[in-house]
Amino acid sequence: MRNRRLAWAAAAVAAGALGWYAWSSAAAPEAAAVASAGAALPATSPFAPLSASASAFGDANRRARAEQLTLWQQRLARAQDTLEAYRDSTRYPYESQPSSAHSDQLYPNRPIDEDHALRTRDGKAxxxxxxxxxxxxxxxxxxxxxxxxxxxxxxxxxxxxxxxxxxxxxxxxxxxxxxxxxxxxxxxxxxxxxxxxxxxxxxxxxxxxxxxxxxxxxxxxxxxxxxxxxxxxxxxxxxxxxxxPQSPADWQGGVREALEDGSLNFYLGANVRVPGRYVVTARVDDASGQPFALLTFNDEVAAGAQAFRLSLFGKLVRDGKPAFPLTLRDVDAFLLRPDAFPDRLLMPRLAGIVHASRSYALASFADTEWSSEERSRYLAELQRDVDAARTRVDQLGRP
Structure with missing residues (x-):
């Protein structure tokens, strides 16, 4: 009995071995065919879709980078324009400005002319x-x-x-x-x-x-x-x-001029009855009568004998090169009344030519731009904007 079982086991093993051999022999040509077909395919074909995607992604990335570069180049140009515009507009102090920048204030005593419709009582023209x-x-x-x-x-x-x-x-x-x-x-x-x-x-x-x-x-x-x-x-x-009706201060003592710290100062004497913040405005013409500068005084003034200083900035003279002598004309002044109406108490106006200056050599005047803490701070802030934009443009412009 035992010998019979061993015989069956040996026969099963032999049959299995024979079956495996037959299957492997039949499968070998098919595997060879598959291998041969695989060898015939291009080497990169399994990766072709991924390479196209990567290429498209790269193109989009380059386009986005170019758009960013254009945007930052525009921002840089705007920042540079803003910086230069502010630097140019603040070369001279507010108290001493070229007349070309304030054409509406050059002739304060000219009549105010208007042309408009004749409105009837019902509002029609x-x-x-x-x-x-x-x-x-x-x-x-x-x-x-x-x-x-x-x-x-x-x-x-x-x-x-x-x-x-x-x-x-x-x-x-x-x-x-x-x-x-x-x-x-x-x-x-x-x-x-x-x-x-x-x-x-x-x-x-x-x-x-x-x-x-x-x-x-x-x-x-x-x-x-x-x-x-x-x-x-x-x-x-x-x-x-x-x-x-009543003036807060009266003019007295005429005008005194002095070349100080590279600027030409005009001192207008006044007897101040009401202390406070006074605003004084005057016009300066060159020797040919052409408007040259608008001068302003704006400061607190105590009661008593005072002098309002109107300063013609040296750099403005150096840049404008006016023909001397200069004339100071059409002076108006008032005491400011904050939070009140009317908002000012007028001093008597000084119409026409008030003073004619002496003649000076152009080299007598300073050639440096006006400076202040505020101007320096704004220039620094605007320069930082320019530097930041330029740095970004440089980064985006690298290959």
């Missing part, structure tokens, strides 16, 4: 005509007077007939405040008198002197209203002034 108005000034002090004019022209600029039905001046009080001053009638005429320049030219004029026409004690705003008529249409126009 009269057809085919324009109203022309002028007033000598807005801020009025002491015994100063103001001249107002009105005229009407057609679309071709020809004067048209106009009637002034009525005109009057009155206080313009604060909101919810009653006026303490009565209305004052004004006479707009075209007969060449009482401030009218020429008779029968179609330009109607009137003059208001607050000190002698009922407003001597008024510190505040005065409004002039004019009732007009063109044919059968009636309209209105308004003028406003701000009046200071």
């Amino acid at each position: 009269a057809s085919g005509v324009r109203l022309r108005t002028s007033q000598e000034r807005v801020f009025v002090q002491g015994s100063e007077s103001v001249r107002f004019t009105v005229s009407l022209v057609d679309e071709a600029g020809r004067t048209r007939p106009l009637r002034v039905n009525r005109a009057w001046a009155h206080e313009l009080p604060k909101p919810n405040t009653a006026s303490l001053f009565p209305e004052v009638p004004l006479n707009f005429n075209d007969d060449g008198t009482a401030g009218d320049a020429a008779p029968s030219d179609g330009v109607y004029s009137a003059t208001l002197q607050p000190a002698t026409q009922g407003f001597a004690q008024l510190l505040g705003a005065i409004r002039v209203e004019v009732d007009l008529q063109y044919r059968d249409e009636r309209g209105m126009t308004l003028f406003d002034i701000v009046y200071t």
